[in-house]
Amino acid sequence: MRISRSIAPESAMPRGPATSPATPGAVSSTLTARGPSGENRRPGGGMTLGDPGRRGAVSVSELTFALKGHVESRFSNVRVFGEVLSARAVQSGHLYFTLKDREAQLPVVVWRSTLARLPLRISDGMQVIVVGDLQIYPPHGRYQLVARSVLDMGAGLLLARLEELKQRLAAEGLFDPARKRPLPLIPRRVGVVTAETGAAVQDILSTLRRRYPADVVIAPCRVQGPGAAREIAAALHAVARVPCVDVVIVGRGGGSLEDLWAFNEEVLVRAIAACPVPVVSAVGHEIDQPLSDLAADARAATPTAAGELVVPQLSELRAQIASRVGRLAHQTQRHQQAARTRLNAARARLGDPRRVVAERQQAVDEQVMRLDHAMSRALAVQRERLTGARAQLRHLHPRETVTAARARAAALGERLDRAVRALLVTRRGALTHARRTLTVLSPTASLERGYAIVRRPDGLVVRDARQVDIGAHVEVILYGGALDATVAARRERNAYESEET
Template sequence: MSDFSVSEDASGRLLAQERAGDNLTALSISELSAQLKRTVEDRFGFVRLRGEISGFKRAASGHVYCCLKDDAAVIDGVMWKGTAGRLAFRPEDGLDVIVTGKVTTYPGRSKYQIVIESMELAGEGALMQLFEKLKARLSAEGLFDPAKRRPIPMLPDVIGVVTSPTGAVIRDILHRLADRFPSRVLLWPVLVQGEGAAAQVAAAVRGFGALPANGPIPRPDVLIVARGGGSIEDLWSFNEEVVVRAVAESPIPVISAVGHETDTTLCDFAADLRAPTPTAAAEMAVPVRADLAVQVAELRARMQRCVARGLDRSRERLEAQRRLLPRPDVLLAQARQRADDLGDRLRRGLSHRVSRARHELADASGALRPSLLQSHLARERQKLANVRLSPLVLERRLGDARRQLDGLWRLAQSLNPDAPLKRGFARVMAQGRLVRSAEEARAAGRVTLKFEQDEVTALTQPDAAGGDSPAPAFPSSAPPPPAPRPVRKAAPSATPARQTDLFD
């Protein structure tokens, strides 16, 4: 781009003119922005600022944009995705933070801004402010509802512990469990402080809950999330939302034992039971075996006393009832006497019945004499001879019946509708019905002539004079068919006189 200078002539020129030796050159916007950017970055470089977050926004790309302000000024801030993912807390509007970054400009809006490389809370006051805000938000979602807390099993078979494998916490828990009630312990080693600790603790809680009930690795009956004491910053991993949600959603009851008795984390509110120390968590997880043995012995003694007392009372009641009952021989005396009486009556009854049967048999055998049987047989033979039929009578009856049958057959042959067809006649049908008159034939329009061997279809139409006579079925030159001969009915044969009954 050519260098121009504005004319100093007060007459007010319309066009800028380039003059030789002029050192006031016209810069482009991009050139000026680049010079300002270099000047700001070279002058300030990395700075450390303290301010309140305002207008916090996380873009879809993962970058974070916000403003840092105090009571008199505001500066824009941007945090790239990689840096935002390493933050130890979740930034929110109103938090007082200290950031470290590089001051630069953004030519697109003619603004200066800071590219944030790190962000920390400005003191414990800001940390407690973040703690209260997160607590209020999660409580509004119902994660800290006391009604959702589940009871801890009295005698867990397997206890899961989420803590550091090298600290004193796991040793205290194992030592206390061994003293009270030796149990099987599964340790999920995690970081309990620093970057990535919250993600590891949440993954451990969810991992224990995802174990199958009958898998190769037994599923714990109760979980202990434990850590030793420290400052609020040291315990902040257990205030992270990911840990709180994992504890609240765990299908296994959780005992939170983070810090000492005075330390409080959001994990304590989400757990089913809060323990003041990790050692107290082990005491809450299992009872004292010696106390259980004493309690079982006392229950056994009480049970034995109850059983013995019940037996004594039952024995006393049985003895009292036994005194009230009559003696067995008195109860059976009447039944024995009745049995003897019935036995005697049975013997007499059998003898009487046998003697009466003998008399009946003697009377019946006296009536069965041979002469009576022979006379009865002769009478029956005479009756049989009287009812025998003569062959001549049967032949006469058969002849009369045959003649009647022949007459009926000849009559049936004469009344057969197909018999006239053999003599050249035809039967007129229309729509499956017999046509009996010319009017019916003309009304049908189409008729069928049934001959002996075949059928012919004919159309009926009115004559030329407007009459309704049908068209001739034969040519005029052909002789008319012979008139049907009357059929004479066979005279009924004289009915023969009825034969008298043979048994009369």
């Protein structure tokens, strides 16, 4: 294995935008009571009680378990900050303390398994952030916070910034699994970006020597402290430009959140996402996952695991090659034997080539005769169709069509003349009858027979003698002309009316 240490970090890269701590959201909930056995209840008479003497009241345990179901289901994984008071460790290994501020106190319990993972030692007077689940302890009727993790206030602000940056980069798609690339099976060169001294680089080199003698290009840089993220990003950019580097390991050993913070900074995360070759993030810390793990193409829990991930085990690779060569030879032999068997069977079926050719020639002759017969039948059918088409064509000649159309037109013309003449006769008779009826009913006909029409000056036709007064002027319309008259006398009856009338 050849190691090159000539890669130096480039100049400082542009600094990313500043992040701001996340703002905690409000919590809203609705009370749902549960009894000790888990049934849904409603305090204040909403339950079915066996003792009517209760008058709808709930027991202490019923109310306590109702609050327990309500609180614990809605206040899980909460973050609470305050000052540590009365911290004490008991014989079982658990830690109890009170988290307080100016106006309230909250009991906190840290189980032994959680306490063993905490990176800090809790003591009175510390300002901390506790992440945990709110729990009601029915035997004592009090609530407490069961801690998942405890961070000092400085670490809490860092986590808020980290969460804001994580959400923003995830929205840009930098953590999308679809953009992750597969690692090469056998890399020509492996780039390593880590501190030049320390256990991480030695673990990676020893693992690569043990597994596969690949060329290694080391780009040394600082991995913690101010400006470390920019140095790591510059070293990654430099090593990725080295010819034949197929994969790069970026990492360091474990440490506190502050020690590992460089692997959460935006400048490094973007450099990993933009690297032209696959990147393996190897930060030795299992409790929290740095953002470099999310942006990298693969993640290794430790630098040693990263070395095992980027190169195969040489002995295993040789065993796989030998196994595949053996399987290939065996399959080749099987295919050859099967081909020989098929060839012998074909030879047995083929027999004497001259006999086979003669049989094929006879089959060709039969096909030629069948073809001649089929062609003759087809020609006869076509001739019959042609004769029928000629007959139809003569029948459909334009001259015949025009002659028939003229005959139909002449017949229709004669029918039209007869119909018009009959209609004229009918209409003339109807007109004569209407004229006669009109003549009979016309006022002029009545005047012609000697009758007259009397009208008042206002144009009203006089039908009754009582419609005019004596001395009134009237107009008498005759068949020939009209008379202006004055009424000298008025009789109630005329000469044509009977006495009875």
